[in-house]
Amino acid sequence: MKYSYFPGCSLKGTGRAYEESLLPVFKALGVDMTELDDWNCCGATAYMSVDEVKAAALAGRNLALAEKAGGDLMAPCAACYLVLMKTQKRLEEYPAVRGEVGHALGQVGLSYEGKVKVRHPLDILVNDIGVEVISKKVVKPLKGLKVAPYYGCQIVRPYATFDNQENPQTMDKLLRAVGAEVVDYPMKTKCCGGSLTGTLPEVGVSLVHGLLREASRRGADVISTVCPLCQFNLDCFQDRVSSNYEKSAMPVVYITQLLGLALGLPMKELGLHRGVVSVEPILAQRELLHV
Amino acid sequence: MKKIVQTIKYEGDLDKGFKSWIEGIPGGEKLHSCIQCGTCSAVCPVSLYMDLTPRRLIDLSREGFRDEVLSSLTLWLCTSCYACTVECPRQIKVTEILYTLKRRAIQERVYPRGVPVPVLARYFYAMVRGTGRMSEMWLVSLVFMRTNILKALGMATLGINLLRTGRMPLKPDLIRDRAGLRKLLDSVQSGKKVAVS
Numbered sequence: 307m308k309y310s311y312f313p314g315c316s317l318k319g320t321g322r323a324y325e326e327s328l329l330p331v332f333k334a335l336g337v338d339m340t341e342l343d344d345w346n347c348c349g350a351t352a353y354m355s356v357d358e359v360k361a362a363a364l365a366g367r368n369l370a371l372a373e374k375a376g377g378d379l380m381a382p383c384a385a386c387y388l389v390l391m392k393t394q395k396r397l398e399e400y401p402a403v404r405g406e407v408g409h410a411l412g413q414v415g416l417s418y419e420g421k422v423k424v425r426h427p428l429d430i431l432v433n434d435i436g437v438e439v440i441s442k443k444v445v446k447p448l449k450g451l452k453v454a455p456y457y458g459c460q461i462v463r464p465y466a467t468f469d470n471q472e473n474p475q476t477m478d479k480l481l482r483a484v485g486a487e488v489v490d491y492p493m494k495t496k497c498c499g500g501s502l503t504g505t506l507p508e509v510g511v512s513l514v515h516g517l518l519r520e521a522s523r524r525g526a527d528v529i530s531t532v533c534p535l536c537q538f539n540l541d542c543f544q545d546r547v548s549s550n551y552e553k554s555a556m557p558v559v560y561i562t563q564l565l566g567l568a569l570g571l572p573m574k575e576l577g578l579h580r581g582v583v584s585v586e587p588i589l590a591q592r593e594l595l596h597v
Numbered sequence: 598m599k600k601i602v603q604t605i606k607y608e609g610d611l612d613k614g615f616k617s618w619i620e621g622i623p624g625g626e627k628l629h630s631c632i633q634c635g636t637c638s639a640v641c642p643v644s645l646y647m648d649l650t651p652r653r654l655i656d657l658s659r660e661g662f663r664d665e666v667l668s669s670l671t672l673w674l675c676t677s678c679y680a681c682t683v684e685c686p687r688q689i690k691v692t693e694i695l696y697t698l699k700r701r702a703i704q705e706r707v708y709p710r711g712v713p714v715p716v717l718a719r720y721f722y723a724m725v726r727g728t729g730r731m732s733e734m735w736l737v738s739l740v741f742m743r744t745n746i747l748k749a750l751g752m753a754t755l756g757i758n759l760l761r762t763g764r765m766p767l768k769p770d771l772i773r774d775r776a777g778l779r780k781l782l783d784s785v786q787s788g789k790k791v792a793v794s
Contacts, residue, residue: 315730315731315732315733315770316733318730318766318770319732319733319734319764319765319766319770320733320759320764320765321764322763322764323764344772344773344774345772346725346729346730346772346778347725347729347730347731349725350721350731351676351677352717352718352721352722353718353721353722353725354696355696355699355700355703355715355718356700356703356718356719356721356722356789356791357700357722357785357788357789357791358622358623358696358697358700359785359787359788360782360785360788360789363781363782363784363785364725364778364781364782367778367781396623399623400623403623406785406786406787407785409784409786410781410782410784410785411781413780413781413784414774414777414778414780414781414784416781459676459677459678459679459680460677460678460679463678463679463680463682463683464679464682464683464692471683496642497642497643497676497678497680499642499676500676500677500678501676501714501717502643502674502676502714504717504737504752505673505712505713505714505717505740506673506674506712506713506714509643509646509674513642513643542755542758542759543755545754579762580762580763580764581762582758582759582762
């Protein structure tokens, strides 16, 4: 199976630990990812708020490049995943948009036939590679580590079909497969506040607080995420949560970091040092640190 | 004395074409079929901060309360989590309708003053056109310089934390074919004219 990898802007910046852990994990599982050459920003939520057809053209350029490259397109960031899926739907359903985007792509020598499959890493891990294959490769089970699986919103809503929209299970299964204890976390698809933590923090930080508090009440040692913005919000605003609400020190990691740990990959290569709230003390306490 | 204001509108002052305008934009088709059940407001994670809850926003939109809807804070509180869209029993794409309203509010510049969200959207739009990628910290710094310097100072701890953990690249990321991207975006015939400053 061939995949193109669409990192998106965050995985090169604040979310680099996601990329750092994702690529070695897929490599260890025998899957090679080739980064899509000269990809551009997906447009996220902001671009759509300004111009809808240009937003489709912007994301359409990535789809055109991916179609040329061949294979499925893996988008680990929730915003990228959603925007690419949404653009495909839009091009499919609305001939006027398809016409305009097709014309614009043609002006720069590109075209898009609609053949690309946009995939999320959770989907590939569970449905292409398989939970059993992964569990067989575990060398360091995450025994005793209590994990709250946090999916966030845009991975499962509204387009994804690989998991349940109200109570998704793919991350839960993966965590169990590598020996972790999955905490029941009813807020698993509640919104993290997106960019409101920066723009209207009085609202954004309150959403972050709710998610952290619930994970903590449920006895989680760490929160596992699959989106750079979720990780950023939950990890980086805990000082605000502590001063505005209650003391909070909950490590927030990417699932790929936990998988890498269980597969015995070197800790340094998994970006585990990049958390603002360090995950190392709890890993040490559960005797899960290795070199 | 308390200021006297007109709180009720004459029907004749409503924008009767507003509903069909929204329904003509991709995603807005089912606006008329809302049964006002309020599921959207109940599942919305930020409705408790809104001046118009999603249910009211939908109702006012189809009745033609254009100005009230376009100047509402609601549009800029929506985080696009799509809970309303997924749960709506009438399959109304509430999130898409909000996008349509956001674009119109930006075009007409009628968003509430001091709310940085639409400013961020416009800077984001301009940055992507220039570099092809979004540099998170540059974008946030620009927006705060323009809207609220004091808030930017409050972000200092965050900046230090990101630098400490190596998560804040100082060089903006660029794509190679920037000229091609600009040409592509400029070739969109229905493209909107957006002033950024």
